[in-house]
Every structure is written in C-alpha cells, then in structure tokens.
Amino acid sequence: MxxxxxxxxxxxxxxxxxxxxxxxxxxxxxxxxxxxxxxxxxxxxxxxxxxxxxxxxxxxxxxxxxxxxxxxxxxxxxxxxxxxxxxxxxxxxxxxxxxxxxxxxxxxxxxxxxxxxxxxxxxxxxxxxxxxxxxxxxxLGANGDSSGLEFFTTEADHQSIAHFLFERGYDLQQRDGRPLIALFPGSSQQWRFKRWPADRFAQTGSRLVMQHNACLLLLGGPDDRDAIDEISQTLTVPFCVVDSSHSIGRLAALLAACDLLITNDSGPMHLATAVGTPVVDLAGPSDPRRTGPYGAGHVVIQRVEPGSPKQWINAPDPQLPMKAIGVEDVVAAAVEQIAKTRLV
Incomplete structure (x- = not known):
C-alpha cells in the first residue's frame, strides 16, 4: 500500500x-x-x-x-x-x-x-x-479510536434551528433555566413493536413540563404520524411538533440544541450521541451492548434480558419489552440527566 x-x-x-x-x-x-x-x-x-x-x-x-x-x-x-x-x-x-x-x-x-x-x-x-x-x-494497521460518533453540522443549520425555536418562544441565548427536551416516539414500520406506548410518552412529557419547566419538542417523520397524533391529542401542556424527515443537518442541529433526547432505539438516538446530546434510551427488545448509545453520559432503560429484536416478532405480545418500562423510571432518568447540566 x-x-x-x-x-x-x-x-x-x-x-x-x-x-x-x-x-x-x-x-x-x-x-x-x-x-x-x-x-x-x-x-x-x-x-x-x-x-x-x-x-x-x-x-x-x-x-x-x-x-x-x-x-x-x-x-x-x-x-x-x-x-x-x-x-x-x-x-x-x-x-x-x-x-x-x-x-x-x-x-x-x-x-x-x-x-x-x-x-x-x-x-x-x-x-x-x-x-x-x-x-x-x-x-490494516490503523490505531484504535476511543472517541465517539461524529456528525458535522453547518452554521446555516444552527442558525435555522435557532430562528425556528425563537419563533416558537424559545431563545437559545436566554434559556432561563428551562431545559429543552425532545421526545422521539417513532420507529421504522418494520420495528413498530420497538415503540414505547404513546400515552407513556405523553405522561412523561407532561410531568417534565409541569414539574421542571421543560420546553417540549415532539419529533417524528411520516412513518411516525400515528404516534405523534396520539401523543398530541393526549398532552395537556405546551409542546412543539417538529418534522424530523426534511433535513438530516437541521435535525442534527436541533438535537445539538437540546438538553436531552428521550427515545426508542432509533437512528435519531445515534444522531443525538454524535452531536453530544445526552440520551435516555428506551431499549426494549434491542441489545444496547451491540447497538445502544455509544459512549458515556447516556442512560439505557431495559426491563427484559437483552437480545435480538427479531426474537419478539412472532411473540404473543411483541411490545411486552416496551410495556415493561414505566413512566416513573423514564422521568427519574430524565431528571437525573438534566440535573447534570444544572438546569433543574
């Protein structure tokens, strides 16, 4: 060579x-x-x-x-x-x-x-x-690399997101102690059973807004429309729906602006880790040892033995691993994560 x-x-x-x-x-x-x-x-x-x-x-x-x-x-x-x-x-x-x-x-x-x-x-x-x-x-002779995942955002994407949030009442320059928390309740159609129940996302979001003055973002694309709609109809606190499918750069800039992402095992979870945003991973049937959030500073919640999601496809209740995760667990993990940034 x-x-x-x-x-x-x-x-x-x-x-x-x-x-x-x-x-x-x-x-x-x-x-x-x-x-x-x-x-x-x-x-x-x-x-x-x-x-x-x-x-x-x-x-x-x-x-x-x-x-x-x-x-x-x-x-x-x-x-x-x-x-x-x-x-x-x-x-x-x-x-x-x-x-x-x-x-x-x-x-x-x-x-x-x-x-x-x-x-x-x-x-x-x-x-x-x-x-x-x-x-x-x-x-091939290269040295190992202990650093994390990477995604490279542009200044234009950051400015676009700052303007987007400002128009909706959230100034990134003056947060006033309000944590910006994103929820991603979706998944690909193939892995719908890896979704945490929508009503639990709604309960979690409501508690974080009411008890910790959070600003709440609800992320999703066309495949996640049903989950977004169900959560939107259930929430009784202010929130903002963001279409995450338009631009990967804008989504990365938005996640970089957030103090926390609460998510199913998903692509946006890994994008959040790549831009340095803490994650609460609702792992369910996935094996976080293989595909969980990479690096330190993240929380994985799982109440079943980790394995391959495929083993749950034909189970009597494929969503059982997700249903085993309670709202209390997720809220506690979210508060712990936000506390590290001294915003709660």
Missing part, C-alpha cells in the same frame, strides 16, 4: 449504521492522511457522510440491493482501489468487493466471506458495532 491509498468502504442506507462507521473512518484518515476514501452508500446513509471531512467521496447508489451495486461495477473497477473495507457484512457484499478489484480486502471472517478477503478479522463476541468496525481498521 502506498502513501496515498484509494480506499472503498461498503456503507449503509440507514442513519444509525452509517454513524457507527464514523470512528473507523476517522481512524483510517489518521492512518492514511493522504489517502482518498470513498464510501458506497444509499439514501440517508449517504447524507450522513456527505459533510464528513474523513470521507473524500460518497458514491451514491440510487436504490438498495445487490443489483444496484453491481450496476456500478465498471466505474468502480476503473478507480483501481488499493483497499476495500467490508463494513456491510454479507457474502454477497464480499463477492462485490472482490469483483471491484480492491487489492486488499478486509472484513469479518464468517458467512463464507473469508474466501474473498485478504485480511480476515476473527468473529467477535458481544461487542458494540462501532468496535467491530474499528477492528477492521486495526487489521
């Missing part, structure tokens, strides 16, 4: 997965500062990395699936990549990386992927996904 390696990373289309890559991308840029890193990504996964200074190019794939990736094989082969990083771990992706012609190919040695890799990383036990990706960089 020369001093200016061309690096290809097979990335993701989801928000959280793409943010999990950022410590590894940072480690690789330190390892090869003159290298050129391209990340193959789709949808919001591409948007997450477009402003990242450790990524030189985001190669956007117009749709998901291996057929879409292989349709770009010819221009990718022309680049003659020195290094290929198999972040999206599957045999099909390993074959694709080999087909691109990357001279060195690193990935986890499982599912038959090792046949197509030059640097095989042994399978790991129960570790966070961020750790898993960092091990790929270390296998």
């Amino acid at each position: 020369g001093s200016s390696p061309r690096i290809l990373v097979l990335g993701y289309r989801h928000l959280g997965d793409s943010l999990f890559l950022t410590p590894m991308l940072r480690a690789m840029k330190r390892f090869a500062p003159n290298g050129h890193t391209t990340v193959l990504a789709h949808g919001i996964g591409a948007a997450v990395l477009e402003g990242n200074p450790h990524v030189d190019e985001v190669f956007k794939v117009s749709c998901r699936g291996m057929a879409a990736k292989f349709s770009h094989l010819t221009p990718l082969r022309r680049t003659r990549y020195d290094i290929g990083i198999l972040a999206q771990h599957s045999l099909a992706n390993a074959v694709f990386l080999w087909s691109v012609g990357c001279k060195q190919r690193v990935g986890i040695d499982s599912k038959g992927c090792g046949l197509f890799l030059t640097h095989r990383v042994p399978t790991m036990g129960l570790v966070h996904e961020v750790t898993r990706y960092l091990k790929l960089a270390e296998a």
Whole structure:
C-alpha cells in the first residue's frame, strides 16, 4: 500500500449504521492522511457522510440491493482501489468487493466471506458495532479510536434551528433555566413493536413540563404520524411538533440544541450521541451492548434480558419489552440527566 491509498468502504442506507462507521473512518484518515476514501452508500446513509471531512467521496447508489451495486461495477473497477473495507457484512457484499478489484480486502471472517478477503478479522463476541468496525481498521494497521460518533453540522443549520425555536418562544441565548427536551416516539414500520406506548410518552412529557419547566419538542417523520397524533391529542401542556424527515443537518442541529433526547432505539438516538446530546434510551427488545448509545453520559432503560429484536416478532405480545418500562423510571432518568447540566 502506498502513501496515498484509494480506499472503498461498503456503507449503509440507514442513519444509525452509517454513524457507527464514523470512528473507523476517522481512524483510517489518521492512518492514511493522504489517502482518498470513498464510501458506497444509499439514501440517508449517504447524507450522513456527505459533510464528513474523513470521507473524500460518497458514491451514491440510487436504490438498495445487490443489483444496484453491481450496476456500478465498471466505474468502480476503473478507480483501481488499493483497499476495500467490508463494513456491510454479507457474502454477497464480499463477492462485490472482490469483483471491484480492491487489492486488499478486509472484513469479518464468517458467512463464507473469508474466501474473498485478504485480511480476515476473527468473529467477535458481544461487542458494540462501532468496535467491530474499528477492528477492521486495526487489521490494516490503523490505531484504535476511543472517541465517539461524529456528525458535522453547518452554521446555516444552527442558525435555522435557532430562528425556528425563537419563533416558537424559545431563545437559545436566554434559556432561563428551562431545559429543552425532545421526545422521539417513532420507529421504522418494520420495528413498530420497538415503540414505547404513546400515552407513556405523553405522561412523561407532561410531568417534565409541569414539574421542571421543560420546553417540549415532539419529533417524528411520516412513518411516525400515528404516534405523534396520539401523543398530541393526549398532552395537556405546551409542546412543539417538529418534522424530523426534511433535513438530516437541521435535525442534527436541533438535537445539538437540546438538553436531552428521550427515545426508542432509533437512528435519531445515534444522531443525538454524535452531536453530544445526552440520551435516555428506551431499549426494549434491542441489545444496547451491540447497538445502544455509544459512549458515556447516556442512560439505557431495559426491563427484559437483552437480545435480538427479531426474537419478539412472532411473540404473543411483541411490545411486552416496551410495556415493561414505566413512566416513573423514564422521568427519574430524565431528571437525573438534566440535573447534570444544572438546569433543574
């Protein structure tokens, strides 16, 4: 490998997965500062990395699936990549990386992927996904990275959010001891059973406003409309609904302005950690040891044995892990988190 390696990373289309890559991308840029890193990504996964200074190019794939990736094989082969990083771990992706012609190919040695890799990383036990990706960089000679996730906001996004909040009666320059708390009650349609009951979000928000003078934001996109509507109809305190689907940059700036995010296991949870906002994670059926909020300063609430959410899909009551989380637990965790900022 020369001093200016061309690096290809097979990335993701989801928000959280793409943010999990950022410590590894940072480690690789330190390892090869003159290298050129391209990340193959789709949808919001591409948007997450477009402003990242450790990524030189985001190669956007117009749709998901291996057929879409292989349709770009010819221009990718022309680049003659020195290094290929198999972040999206599957045999099909390993074959694709080999087909691109990357001279060195690193990935986890499982599912038959090792046949197509030059640097095989042994399978790991129960570790966070961020750790898993960092091990790929270390296998190439990069040093580990103990820093957190990253998302790079713009001044324009911060100014836009400050204006948005000011118009709704909240001045970021003069908070007057009022904590700004965001609730994210949504999830993808596939994982609807990972949602905490909407009435409990409403109870939690009401108590934080009435007892701690909080300013309450309710975040959600089109897929979360039913949860947003139910909470809105139940709340008896002032609140503001924010469409979180328009711009990832504005959402990041909004979360950076907040003192706390209370959320289901979700992409916005990881975005909050990336911009330094404390999180109360309602983990439910997820395994926070693998996909929970990365780094210190966050609270995870879980009342069932952690495991894979998939094991609950066909359960008699898939929402049981979420229903086991009580309002009292969440309010106490929120107050504890806000107290650290001396706003309560």
